[in-house]
Amino acid sequence: NITIKINGMDVSAPAGSTILEAARLAHVEIPTLCFLKDTNEIAACRLCTVEINGGRLAASCVYPINPGLEVKTNTPSLREYRKKTLQLILSNHDRSCLSCVRSGDCELQTLCKELGVDADDYFDGDKTPSILDESAAHMVRDNSKCILCRRCTAVCEKVQGIGVIGPNERGFATFIGSAFDMGLGETSCVSCGQCIAVCPTGALYEKSSIDEVAAAIADPAKHVIVQTAPSVRAALGEEFDYPIGTNVEGKMAAALRRLGFDKVFDTNFSADLTIMEEAHEFIERVQHGGVLPLITSCSPGWVKYCEHYFPDMTENLSSCKSPQQMFGAIAKSYYAEKMGIKPEDIVSVSIMPCTAKKFEIGRDDQDANGVADVDYSLTTRELARMIKQAGIRFNNLPDEDFDAPLGIYSGAGVIFGATGGVMEAALRTAVETLTGEELQKLDFTDVRGTEGIKEATYHVGDMDVKVAVASGLGNARDLLNKVKSGEADYHFIEIMGCPGGCVNGGGQPQQPGYVRNTTDIRTLRAKVLYDTDAAAPIRKSHENPAIKELYDTYLGAPGSEKAHHLLHTSYVK
Numbered sequence: 379n380i381t382i383k384i385n386g387m388d389v390s391a392p393a394g395s396t397i398l399e400a401a402r403l404a405h406v407e408i409p410t411l412c413f414l415k416d417t418n419e420i421a422a423c424r425l426c427t428v429e430i431n432g433g434r435l436a437a438s439c440v441y442p443i444n445p446g447l448e449v450k451t452n453t454p455s456l457r458e459y460r461k462k463t464l465q466l467i468l469s470n471h472d473r474s475c476l477s478c479v480r481s482g483d484c485e486l487q488t489l490c491k492e493l494g495v496d497a498d499d500y501f502d503g504d505k506t507p508s509i510l511d512e513s514a515a516h517m518v519r520d521n522s523k524c525i526l527c528r529r530c531t532a533v534c535e536k537v538q539g540i541g542v543i544g545p546n547e548r549g550f551a552t553f554i555g556s557a558f559d560m561g562l563g564e565t566s567c568v569s570c571g572q573c574i575a576v577c578p579t580g581a582l583y584e585k586s587s588i589d590e591v592a593a594a595i596a597d598p599a600k601h602v603i604v605q606t607a608p609s610v611r612a613a614l615g616e617e618f619d620y621p622i623g624t625n626v627e628g629k630m631a632a633a634l635r636r637l638g639f640d641k642v643f644d645t646n647f648s649a650d651l652t653i654m655e656e657a658h659e660f661i662e663r664v665q666h667g668g669v670l671p672l673i674t675s676c677s678p679g680w681v682k683y684c685e686h687y688f689p690d691m692t693e694n695l696s697s698c699k700s701p702q703q704m705f706g707a708i709a710k711s712y713y714a715e716k717m718g719i720k721p722e723d724i725v726s727v728s729i730m731p732c733t734a735k736k737f738e739i740g741r742d743d744q745d746a747n748g749v750a751d752v753d754y755s756l757t758t759r760e761l762a763r764m765i766k767q768a769g770i771r772f773n774n775l776p777d778e779d780f781d782a783p784l785g786i787y788s789g790a791g792v793i794f795g796a797t798g799g800v801m802e803a804a805l806r807t808a809v810e811t812l813t814g815e816e817l818q819k820l821d822f823t824d825v826r827g828t829e830g831i832k833e834a835t836y837h838v839g840d841m842d843v844k845v846a847v848a849s850g851l852g853n854a855r856d857l858l859n860k861v862k863s864g865e866a867d868y869h870f871i872e873i874m875g876c877p878g879g880c881v882n883g884g885g886q887p888q889q890p891g892y893v894r895n896t897t898d899i900r901t902l903r904a905k906v907l908y909d910t911d912a913a914a915p916i917r918k919s920h921e922n923p924a925i926k927e928l929y930d931t932y933l934g935a936p937g938s939e940k941a942h943h944l945l946h947t948s949y950v951k
C-alpha cells in the first residue's frame with residue numbers, strides 16, 4: 379500500500395490506485411462525468427480535477443497515487459472550477475430539461491444541483507449544430523443533449539468491438555456520429571443499446587412505443603397480452619428506489635394488470651419452450667452430423683452481429699426463434715385458438731431488458747400466423763415510465779402471480795437472463811434426454827458467473843460435450859476467432875450480446891457512472907435469477923406442465939412440422 383494525504387488525512391491505498399479510488403477508500407466521492415472504469419479512462423470532462431502538492435491541478439480519475447502525494451478535493455477554487463466546467467457544458471447543451479426523458483436521473487442535472495450551479499445561461503453563445511438521428515429501429519440519438527463524454531463510443535468500440543459511432547470533426551465542431559454522417563440505421567449497429575445504458579444525459583434513448591401500447595389497451599376490440607423477459611424482474615425495482623438485486627416479480631405482475639393488460643404472461647414460459655426445441659436441435663446435429671458448434675440465437679444483438687461480422691457462421695446459429703418470438707407465435711396460434719380469439723385481434727406486447735428486441739420484432743420471418751408474432755417491445759425503462767404515468771404506486775402493490783398457461787415456468791427458464799443461463803438450462807434437458815437418466819445435480823456452475831468467456835466439458839453418455847459461453851460482443855468475436863482458427867472445437871456455444879447477459883441489457887435501468895464504477899451490478903441482478911431457480915419447485919424445462927400440455931395437445935414433439943413452422947426461423951448472410 380501507499381499512504382497519501384487527502385484533505386489533510388492519511389489515506390492508505392493499494393499501489394496503482396488512482397486518486398479517485400484512494401479518495402473513495404476515505405469515503406470522499408470526487409465528482410465524475412466521463413469516467414467509466416476500464417472502459418472510458420480519458421479524463422475528458424475534467425470534473426474530477428483535484429489539487430495536488432500545493433495547487434497543481436490533476437484529473438483524479440487517471441492520476442496514480444505516489445508516496446507523499448498531498449491531495450485536496452474540495453477547496454473553494456476547485457468548487458468554482460467545477461461549477462465553471464458545468465456552466466461551459468450547459469452553454470452548448472439543449473436545456474429543455476423538464477421534458478427530457480432523463481429528467482430526474484440525468485447525471486449532468488444531478489451534478490449541477492450538487493455543485494450549486496444556480497443558473498444555466500452563463501456562457502450562452504453559439505451552439506454546435508446538432509442532428510436528431512431517428513434512423514434506427516431501436517433508438518434515437520439527439521446530439522443537442524450530448525456532452526461529448528465519449529462513454530457511448532468507448533463501450534461500442536472497446537466492449538462490443540463494433541465502433542459504429544465516434545467523434546467527427548474537431549474542436550467546437552466536434553460531434554458524435556457515424557462514418558460519413560450516415561444514420562445509425564444505415565450502419566452495422568447491432569441495436570444492443572449498451573451506448574444508451576452508459577449515456578449520462580438524454581442524448582441517447584430507446585424509440586418508445588408507450589403511446590401505441592396505451593392506445594391498444596384502450597381499444598375494446600383488442601385483446602392485449604404482455605410477456606416479461608426473465609431479467610426485467612431483477613432490475614425494474616431500481617426505477618422505484620429498491621436496492622440493485624431486488625426481485626420485484628410479484629409487484630411487476632400486479633402493475634401490469636393495473637395498466638390494463640388482459641393477460642399477464644411470462645417470457646420464462648417460452649424460454650422453457652426454446653430449450654425443448656434447441657436441445658432437440660442440438661441432439662439432432664450431434665447424432666446426424668449437423669453443423670457444429672451449435673450457437674444459441676436468442677439474443678438479437680448477437681444474431682445481427684453474426685450476420686454482419688461472421689456471415690460464414692450463420693449456419694451454426696440455432697434455427698430456434700428467441701423466446702420473445704416463440705411466445706408471440708404461440709400466443710397467436712395455440713392461445714388464440716384456446717380462447718377463440720382471432721390472431722389479428724390480439725396485440726402482443728413484450729417487456730424486455732433489451733433494445734435489440736425492438737429490432738427483432740420487425741425482422742423477416744417473425745410472423746408465423748400471418749401477423750407479427752410480437753407487436754410492440756418495450757424496455758424495462760419504458761415499463762417503469764408507463765407505471766409512473768398511470769399513477770400506480772408500485773412500492774405499495776401486493777405480489778401477484780402471472781396468468782396461466784403462458785405464465786408458468788421452470789427454474790431453467792428464469793436463468794436465461796444471466797450469461798450461461800441458456801447453456802445451463804439446455805444442458806439440464808439435453809443430458810437427461812441423451813442419457814435417459816435423471817441428473818443428480820442440476821447446477822452447472824462452470825458456466826455461471828460474469829467472466830466474458832467460460833468453457834467446460836461434460837461427460838454425457840459416451841461423449842465429452844465441450845461447451846463455451848460468451849457475453850459481450852468483443853468476447854464473442856474472440857471466441858469465434860478461436861473456433862474459426864481451429865484452436866477450439868466446441869459442440870455448443872451460448873452467446874449473449876450484452877456483457878453479463880440480459881441482466882445488463884441496453885434497456886435496463888440506467889445506473890450513474892459512480893455506481894457502475896463501484897458496484898457489480900450484473901452479479902447482483904443475476905443472483906435474483908439464480909435464487910429464483912434454486913427455490914423453484916420445477917427446475918427443468920421438460921418438466922414444465924404447461925410446456926408438456928402444449929406439446930401433448932398442439933405441437934406434437936420438439937422439432938415437429940408444426941413446431942418448425944411456428945418456432946423456427948432463418949438468417950441473412
Ligand code: HC0
Nearest residue numbers: 607608609676701702732795880
Ligand atoms: Fe433475454 Fe431472452 S433471456 S434474450 O436475455 O433467450 O432481452 O431477460 O427475454 O427472447 O427468455 C432479453 C432477458 C429474454 C428472449 C428469454 C432469451
